[in-house]
Amino acid sequence: MKLVNIVLKNYRGIKDETKIRVNNFCCIVGKNDVGKSTILKAVDAFLNDHAPSYEDKNIYNTSSIIEIELQFDCSGRESIIDESIPITFAEEELVNEHGLLCIKKKWDISQKTIKPKIYILRKKYQNDDFALMTEKELISLCKKLGIDTQKGNGEQFNNKEKRSKLRSFYNNNYYSYKFDYEELPTTGQTRMKKILEGIKDILPTFEYFKADSSLSDSDTSVQKYFKDKAYRLLKERINTNDIEDNIRKEIKKSLDLITGKINSVLSAEEQISAKIDFDWSKLISTSFKCNKEEGYIPLNSRGDGFRRITMMSYFEMLAEEKNNDKSVIFGFEEPETFLHPETQTLLYNKLIAMTENGYQVMITTHAPNIVAETNIGDIIFVQKNGTDYILRQGEDISIQEIVEELGIKGDNTIFKVFDNVKLLFLVEGSDDVKAISHISQVYKTAGKIDKTLEQIGVLLVCIGGCDSLKHWTSLNIIRKLNKPFFILLDSDKKAPDDISPNLNKMIDLGYTSDNCQVTRKREIENYIPSSYFSSLQDPITINYSDWDDVKDICKRHAETIRLGGKKVCDKHFTNLSYSQLRSTLCPTDDDNDDEFLEIYGKLKQMII
Known part of the structure; x- marks a missing residue:
């Protein structure tokens, strides 16, 4: 969920x-x-x-x-x-x-x-x-x-x-x-x-976890975690029902005496009875104290930074522990407060590890270190323009605007994410990033390439369409990163003999075949073979060509929910096997005609 x-x-x-x-x-x-x-x-x-x-x-x-x-x-x-x-x-x-x-x-x-x-x-x-x-x-x-x-x-x-x-x-x-x-x-x-x-x-x-909360070991969510765990262990290892019955019998004797005396002076309509409730979770409370020669120092007596480090350890434990509970979302307001920049990076890593273990994590921040570490697709950029609340995500985000908004200098760690990158592979959307990453991994597993794109130092970056590319170009973002780059956009062709409008736009912007290309088919969705859907355990009958608008077809299809509608690529592309990918990327089964291998070869040449 x-x-x-x-x-x-x-x-x-x-x-x-x-x-x-x-x-x-x-x-x-x-x-x-x-x-x-x-x-x-x-x-x-x-x-x-x-x-x-x-x-x-x-x-x-x-x-x-x-x-x-x-x-x-x-x-x-x-x-x-x-x-x-x-x-x-x-x-x-x-x-x-x-x-x-x-x-x-x-x-x-x-x-x-x-x-x-x-x-x-x-x-x-x-x-x-x-x-x-x-x-x-x-x-x-x-x-x-x-x-x-x-x-x-x-x-x-x-x-x-x-x-x-x-x-x-x-x-x-x-x-x-x-x-x-x-x-x-x-x-x-x-x-x-x-x-x-x-x-x-x-x-x-x-x-x-609010910005003005203590963010300490006494927080309700932390205490609830340990109370629930203790309660589960009690239920597993002790017959609490028997204990409750025995206690209830003993207490009931006294309660019956009291209620009897009360009821003796009340009318029939006003009679009362005693009730006994048990709450085993209240039997345990946890805390951390610092060991000192002169005695224990409670954690809440230490500095905010120290207490937040303790909370980071709690998050790390959650990241390592198997998450069998129902879905949990964590929200943190400015968790980096009081932390040293290096510790902020450690905090980010722990939060990301939590997501890898099945949790969702949402944070607010204006810390350059955390922003620099975050994938652009995970950023929600909030601005105010007078009375207007402006919210940007994905391809609407400009790295340069974030740099200026947060007052980050050009040599700041906002660009740290690119340090170990040898080449930037610029594509339109997050679906393209996922799809190409999947192709790369599957082709390596099949022995068609020795290393994945990531392993040879290629970073896939979502930049949006040509309009976003103009923004990148005008702001000289690519030049500032000082990295070689290759651009792959959808052809958006509606017939095999059409001229790609996106290719024309890139040429107008000064790019050449050395550093840009469009897909052979219309869009990334066209690379999902229609036969894939008919091979599902519960088959879906759907037909489209290399030039049809697959997203629109899926949106209007009777099985739109199972197809994923316009999100068909996001829902299904990473399920494609090597044989299915090969059939759509290389219909002739000749490596010289394989579209992915062609691009992979270009990227390797640019890195050397």
Whole structure:
């Protein structure tokens, strides 16, 4: 269960609807007081049920409704909703067109009691929408459409089976539909209420370390970790039920005497009874103390920097320990505070290690060292322009702007990431980076190349399309890095005899065939063989040529969710085998005609 997008409206500095992409690691960058923590506070309000107040409303928006939406990738995550049969939200079409679980909360801060209304974005059929139907209604609809089914008997016939058959019938007959929000009731026994309970069961937890918090061993999240661990060990190694029963029996004797005396003077309507509760988690509390000859010095008596180093060790432990719990997101406001620059880099490495162990980490920072270490695709750049909240990500980010915004000098560590790089391989988007990295690894495994691109010192950099390339060129970023570079852009050709518009633009910018090239096919998505989809365990029939807009085809396809819609490359490219890649990169099976080997050879020549 991964958080993929955050959508905010009328919240703090954000007036209009703003969408924020979330990776496993997110570095929110900007000057002081531009609203970097707004994103973390929004996640906290949503996941930890901290209702916004009137002060959280954007002062330039006249509406009293604050909206926060979180979108999750819950692929393969099963839930039990209204039967004992496990389902996924995707197969029940309780996701958006990209297969994401989208939950929105709205708070009306004009009300005396501020409680959220909760909504889910789902696929709704224009006629006979069956998502919320009872078994009786499902059987009736199946009978009307000539679909074979019967009253539920377990695995063979059940409501999930009926909805699946109806779904196939609707898709095969091109029933019209739309994606729309539907409110999830917080009371009652309807299917939508049960869906809400199922969602709550799989939502990630959010551990929030604020800039003005102690960030010490007494933090609630730290204590909770050890209390939960101690409780699990107690349950595993001690029969706590027997202990509770014995204690309850002994205590009950005294309590019964007391309640008997109380009830003797009360009327029948006022009679009381005693209740005994156990909370084993409260049996343990942890802390760290410094050993000194004159005695123990509590950690909270040491400096902020020392205490943060202790917390870094806690994060490192989380990074090394296998994460078997449900998804956890960590949010840190300026974790580098009070740390020496070298220690800031160590902190960054520990946070990244946490993401490699299954956690998501979001931080706010204006520390050059941390920004310099962060992949450009993981940066969220926040600025203020008067009353406008400006947020940039991915290809909209300019390294030069970050340098200027944070007051970083040209020789600062912002360029440290390029120190050991021999050549910059500039491509359009993050999908291209992932795809080419995958090809490189697969070709090495197959023995077609001796070393991957990374191993020969090539760094793949996402620069966006030609317009972004103009920005890089005008700012002399490439020259400042003082590294050889090679540019590969999509051809964007719609037919084999077309002239690539991107190639023309690069030539106009002064680049030559020595340092730039376009793909032989239209886009990176065209390198996914259509036969790959037909070979899936649950085959998908889809056809396209080397010049079709594959993203658009996948978006409009009946199986758009499984295809990934416009994110088809991100969802499927890294699953391609060597034989599948070879068939699309080299249809003649002649190494001299292999598109990747051609590019790889050019890069090696440029490095030598």
